[in-house]
Amino acid sequence: MFMFFFPTHAQSVLSGNIYNENREALSGATIIISKDSTSAILAYGISDGTGNFSIKLNTDIESLFLKISHVGYITLKQEIQNKDQELQIQLYPSAEELKEVLVEARIIEQRGDTLSFSVAAFKDQKDRVIADVLRKMPGIEILPSGQIEYQGKPIQKYYIEGLDLLEGRYSLANNNIAADDVSKVQILENHQPIKLLDSLEFSERASINIKLKNNVTTTGTAELGAGLSPLLWKVKVTPMIFTKKNQAIVTYQTNNTGSDVSREIRDFSISDFGRQEFSINKRDWLSIRRLAEPPFSQERWLDNNVHLGSANYLIRLKKDLDLKTNISYLNDAQRQIGNTQTRFFTPTDTIDLVEQTNNEFFYNTLQSKFILERNTNDNYLKNELEFNGYWDSQKGFIDTGKSEVLQRLSNPFSVVRNNLRLMKPIGNQLITFRSNTGYTEANQNLSVLPGQFEGLLNDRQTYEEVEQEVNSSTFFTDNSGGMTKKLRGVTISPEVGFTLQNQHLESRLMVFDESDRDLLGGNYQNDLDFLSSRIYFTSRFVYEKDNWNFRLTTPFNYRTFDIEDATLNQSQNLNRLTFEPNFYIRNKLSAFWETSVNANYSNDFGDANRMYYGFILNNYRSLQRYNSPLPEDFRQNYNWSLNYRNPLTSFFASTSYSYAHVRSNLLYSNIIGESGATILEAIEQENYSNAHNWNAKASKYFRKLNTTLSVGTTYSHFQREQLLNDRLAEVNNENLSFNLKMESEFTDWLSASYAGNVSILQTNIDGRYMNEIETKQYSLDLFFYVAENQYFSLNSEYYFNNISDENRNNYFLNLNYQYTFMESGIDLEASWNNVLNTDEFVRISNNEFAYIQSTYRLRPSQVLVSVKFSF
Incomplete structure (x- = not known):
């Protein structure tokens, strides 16, 4: 019955590298994919610190419209085929002279199903632990009991550097990890905690991952x-x-x-x-x-x-x-x-x-x-x-x-x-x-x-x-x-x-x-x-x-x-x-x-x-x-x-x-x-x-x-x-x-x-x-x-x-x-x-x-x- 109503569909991965005229990697370039130049966005991504990007597509459309832009560079627009492919993209500086440039760090970044909240952007002088900062982040709520909700639903997992140390008793970490030790709070949307099921069964729940500033963090708090x-x-x-x-x-x-x-x-x-x-x-x-x-x-x-x-x-x-x-x-x-x-x-x-x-x-x-x-x-x-x-x-x-x-x-x-x-x-x-x-x-x-x-x-x-x-x-x-x-x-x-x-x-x-x-x-x-x-x-x-x-x-x-x-x-x-x-x-x-x-x-x-x-x-x-x-x-x-x-x-x-x-x-x-x-x-x-x-x-x-x-x-x-x-x-x-x-x-x-x-x-x-x-x-x-x-x-x-x-x-x-x-x-x-x-x-x-x-x-x-x- 399901195979009758839901035929198979195309799945493709578009990846590649973006660099400038000097063959230097461009970080923060925006990649937007749509059906044509006026249609709604089908998928998008942002190049990382090495200029790399990877975007998954789930659509039957044969040809796609690709738009790549970066501040100070000419926007690239072209049509591509909907298939697995790796692109090498070179952007050239814009000839237009800017009167004024204001650069602002991103406070929320999205890559696929992961939202990254910058802790520094939300933290002020009185905040000591990561729970103080989480309360200010839009979409996140800490209930009086200590339970964390995202978009009105309880989170499924609370990871620290990808590891689930506390198994649901996460208030202990939330109320004691110093905010100064955390670089980002990541919301893992549609998170499937079992890796074997990741490509087999979707999940509608979200989890949180605490990203620390240092690979090795030895710390503690006392009062x-x-x-x-x-x-x-x-x-x-x-x-x-x-x-x-x-x-x-x-x-x-x-x-x-x-x-x-x-x-x-x-x-x-x-x-x-x-x-x-x-x-x-x-x-x-x-x-x-x-x-x-x-x-x-x-x-x-x-x-x-x-x-x-x-x-x-x-x-x-x-x-x-x-x-x-x-x-x-x-x-x-x-x-x-x-x-x-x-x-x-x-x-x-x-x-x-x-x-x-x-x-x-x-x-x-x-x-x-x-x-x-x-x-x-x-x-x-x-x-x-x-x-x-x-x-x-x-x-x-x-x-x-x-x-x-x-x-x-x-x-x-x-x-x-x-x-x-x-x-x-x-x-x-x-x-x-x-x-x-x-x-x-x-x-x-x-x-x-x-x-x-x-x-x-x-x-x-x-x-x-x-x-x-x-x-x-x-x-x-x-x-x-x-x-x-x-x-x-x-x-x-x-x-x-x-x-x-x-x-x-x-x-x-x-x-x-x-x-x-x-x-x-x-x-x-x-x-x-x-x-x-x-x-x-x-x-x-x-x-x-x-x-x-x-x-x-x-x-x-x-x-x-x-x-x-x-x-x-x-x-x-x-x-x-x-x-x-x-x-x-x-x-x-x-x-x-x-x-x-x-x-x-x-x-x-x-x-x-x-x-x-x-x-x-x-x-x-x-x-x-x-x-x-x-x-x-x-x-x-x-x-x-x-x-x-x-x-x-x-x-x-x-x-x-x-x-x-x-x-x-x-x-x-x-x-x-x-x-x-x-x-x-x-x-x-x-x-x-x-x-x-x-x-x-x-x-x-x-x-x-x-x-x-x-x-x-x-x-x-x-x-x-x-x-x-x-x-x-x-x-x-x-x-x-x-x-x-x-x-x-x-x-x-x-x-x-x-x-x-x-x-x-x-x-x-x-x-x-x-x-x-x-x-x-x-x-x-x-x-x-x-x-x-x-x-x-x-x-x-x-x-x-x-x-x-x-x-x-x-x-x-x-x-x-x-x-x-x-x-x-x-x-x-x-x-x-x-x-x-x-x-x-x-x-x-x-x-x-x-x-x-x-x-x-x-x-x-x-x-x-x-x-x-x-x-």
């Missing part, structure tokens, strides 16, 4: 700080080395100033092979009630005492064979103080709940990954062995005005996993093998004093304490083999495999009253075995023609489920044959415009997390169980996007729209009591949900103003059915937001950074509208360069919400001064944070049937003096 109110400290030491055969980043960090260093080891990995069948992220069955965290800098509100050690090392054992080790340990103690006012909206009533909260969190996390990788044009091997352990505990105190509740939680979690991927050409086809096997375990315990849910758990009598224990374990494996072959321009990749997941869940609920201990049986216990398996056959078809890319994936799955809880005398057996196609099409409309469409259909099934028969006390006021058939969601997803990027004018823009329609077999019932206590159960009843999302963003760098301006807007609408207090209701959530950002260096003595966001949230239940929530947040940072080696900065922020009666407006102000000792490169910095001593912040949010007003106690006004230097 030592101390302050008052209360006694403050901050230590950060990060030695680094980058060579052609070795790379290493080692760090030790500790502080109690509110800096969340755990963000530097957050994993943003995107699998080389797409979606992973099983997640190894930490699963918390139990929790204590938390406060909603403020949406601004954590240094303003995070009460912490943290230590982080991380060692990351890459060594090239032999040609193209790399061994990577990534190990980190985090120890952190945090405290939250504030209150939450929750208003529940039911179809017949509203329920108000006020909770004064004092929480303490203790985190101990060890993460380790060992990777052996070979990635060449004729071989691909990647084996990842991963061990992660979490030994966390939490303590919370809540005062509702009617009762005082103490919560104690222990929630450890551990995981071990091995992920192997092999690819090897045999004959004219590429043989592939994948294996992903792992084991997770969680033994968690929650105690609540005094005991809750008296009506259900203790015959309506008050009692001293309730304790929930949950023990769960999961073994999973996913193994497959396949081949990849190109036939008449179509890359065909059939694959066959099987998955197996065995989950075991034990839980028990105990009631304590004075010296009595009552182990509740019946519906308040679980002894669940959940076995699921899948045999699948997947075919992937990939086709490229001219500026079109097509990909069709056709997975057939045969799934089996065996679920049994012998204690509760419950069991289920289910077999399903599913077909879940995925279609993607992309068209490069011109050198600057690109559009894509994606559609897929999927069948999602629940696991033990959404399928257990006995009640579990998830937190002090929430009981949940899923005494129902296995959850089945039938999901349709459609997405359209349009991108524009023009490196010549430094203008980047994108817009996208997505629609999701989900049909589910279960409806979730929430029974909300007068005290806000919620009982959740699942009921077998077909229901539907719909989600619409649209966003648009644009950014441009204005060279004459030294300014990067970014604007964006998003709109989302989510509709679903919900069972509230035994009454069916249709819930609609709408969210509209606008944002504006600016990074500018107005003069040699003043630069500014501005960000503004306005958001409107609206929820209605069966046509009855909840209060509309409007929030605004603005920030303005001014940097005054009083001398070449010193600057003074003022950081201000303003937040508004229309719901809070007493705290609608929040103002913040920071003052900073930095002095640089030019000879040694040492920075001395003094900062006065929260000058206005703003002591609390109110955040408003909503869900399907409630809105929540959280008041968070902030850090007091404090002064910190620190010394920063490189070594």
